[in-house]
Amino acid sequence: MASEHHLIKIAAPQFFECPTTFGARTPYDSTTSCWSSNIGGYDWQCNYTTHHSSRGTVSLTLLLPHGNIREPLNARFKFSLVDREGRPVLSRTRASSFQNWTTTQHRWEWTCDDIITKDDLEQPEYRLDDGSFTVRFDIALKPFAAKATDAFVTVPPSDLHQHLGNLLECKEGTDVTFQVAGGDMFPAHRCVLAARSPVFRAQLFGEMKESKQTTGGIIIAIEDMEAQVFSSLLRFIYTDSLMEAEEDDDDWPMEHYQHLLVAADRYCLERMKLICQEKLCSHICANSVGRMLALADQHHCPGLKEACFDFLSSSTNLDLFTETDGFEVLSDRCPAVLKELLAKLATVLID
Structure with a gap:
């Protein structure tokens, strides 16, 4: 099994105030490539995404671009925030298990959501003099496990x-x-x-x-x-x-x-x-979609919001929704969401 690690220095992320629309602030993200290297014959890339919300977080994504998986791959990965002394921070470490990846996959990626927060980067023990911070990337590669061998010892699932x-x-x-x-x-x-x-x-x-x-x-x-x-x-x-x-x-x-x-x-x-979110997405109807949209907006649930938008892309569902109390509530309390919905529907009509 081959393993190695790399230290990735990332420039100081700029956390912006979220744009204001009709008195409400809408979170948005920005993604930047921060590292690339050939390891084990594979061209790896790393992107970091700055989430410009009130909390302010950074996510890291490791990926193999399209067409790069030439042979089956079995790999394990780990990202860690590193302090000024070069030591990984346990509470800001994310690791995967060994997994098989085949040539039938055109693209593969592994994301560590919200691994670092704005508060972390304000701590002097993590932030360097120029405002940047360092992340350690560990990778381990081993032969592709094409077929499981006979097991003499069976390990039960974790209890x-x-x-x-x-x-x-x-x-x-x-x-x-x-x-x-x-x-x-x-x-x-x-x-x-x-x-x-x-x-x-x-x-x-x-x-x-x-x-x-x-x-x-x-x-x-x-x-x-x-x-x-x-x-x-x-x-x-x-x-x-x-x-x-x-x-x-x-x-x-x-x-x-x-x-x-x-x-x-x-x-x-x-x-x-x-x-x-997954459960709520399967129970969206004309009477509930207004409350669901308000909930998704207030608690930053992009998946639930998109499911609501998809439901309302039907003219029948939209007509039913506009006759409910939920439409009035959404108009009064979440005008930015209503504006976003109208923009989405306009795009659908144009297409």
Whole structure:
């Protein structure tokens, strides 16, 4: 197996104010190529994308351009933000597993979303004197696994989620309690929450302290979240799943997924946010599309927004939508989204 690493110096990204349209700010992205090299006979490229949102993040994408996969490839990759001493930052490291890539793939890419934030680049231990920062890229290549060999030892799937789920259920060792709307109490473990959510990490160990200390430990009040939503949020944090194995997600109303999406965005749980978006995308109708668009705009959900635009590209669906209360709500609260919708529809009509 061959492996090597490269240090990629990236010029200081300029985080711009989002453009203002009818009083609302619309996030946008800019992508720049920052590195290329031939490794193992393959011409690799790296792009970085600056997300000009209120939070301000940088994503990295590794790619093999069209026609570059000449032979089957088995590879593993890792990106890490590097401090001024040249040490990778564990919390800003993303890695893939070994995967096979074949010649039938015309283009291949691997993206690390939001690996670096604007706040990271304002820290003196990461930002160089000229404002640039350094990323370490690790790559490992090994022979293509064309056919699996007979296994004498079978490794079972990870059951870490089951153990953590049991820890949540038994409440052993809990050191923080959340009190939500209605007074329901939820004991939890600070270290688990901090490991999964940067917001909880700041809230529990940093300067964002919204808690009070009692003889029974830390109590944090979350008055604007219902018990069922917070229960699902905790379950996802511990198990990476929204529900018990015996539960059927089709029994959940779409309003519940909307509340879960808001909670996921609030606590920076990107996978949970995508799961909610996927579910909502399959339940768009004339009566719900207005609320869905407003939700997508407020919580930066481009996939959900595009699904709504696609639904409204039908003149029948559009006519039904304009007769609903959701159309008036969208016009009053999200005029920038309505303008974007009209621009999309104009493009469709021209085509």
